[in-house]
Structure formats: structure tokens, C-alpha cells
Amino acid sequence: MTSFYDEVEIEDMDYDADTETYYYPCPCGDKFQITRADLAAGDEVATCPSCSLILKVVYDPDDFQDGDGETVVLSAIAC
Numbered sequence: 192m193t194s195f196y197d198e199v200e201i202e203d204m205d206y207d208a209d210t211e212t213y214y215y216p217c218p219c220g221d222k223f224q225i226t227r228a229d230l231a232a233g234d235e236v237a238t239c240p241s242c243s244l245i246l247k248v249v250y251d252p253d254d255f256q257d258g259d260g261e262t263v264v265l266s267a268i269a270c
Contacts, residue, residue, distance in 0.1 A: 193236075193245070199223075201230075201250035204237075213237070217244060231255040 196218075204213040211227040221241035225234065225248055237246040 195236075195247040196244040198247040198249055199237075201248055201254075204248070213248070215246060217242065217246075219244070227255065 199215050201213065204215045206213050213225050213227070213230070214222040215224075215237060217223050217239040219239060219242040221239050223237040223239050223244070223246040225237035230248070230250060230252070233252055235248050235250070237248050239245070
């Protein structure tokens, strides 16, 4: 069983269109990250490159597919 640091809605994450990556602040000072391709493939685990914490991303996989099964970008709203 995987132990997540937290669960975060995709809408609460920051999206970088250049890298096609979603980010969320990690308590270690770095950022959790997960790519659009990971999400389209059904992955829901964002990792931090600086520590061992992992984050569960809550999202609708259908938001990353168009009618032909192609992946699409879902932009997060930054607060």
C-alpha cells in the first residue's frame, strides 16, 4: 500500500506549458511534479525530485483525451 503525503486536485496545481508539467509545492522547498503524458497514461502520482514524498493527484483521466483518444492539455488555474 502506497503512503501519500497528501492528495491534491489537479486544479490546485500550477501548469507549465513549455514543459507540459504540473507542479505543486513540497514541504522540503522543491516542487512535486507530474507530466501531462503521465496523467494521460493514467498515472496519478506526483513525485518530488529532492525528497521521498509523493503526492496523489486527483483528476479526471477523460480530461486528457479528446474524442479520438489523443491527449489534450488541461490548464490549471493559478491562484
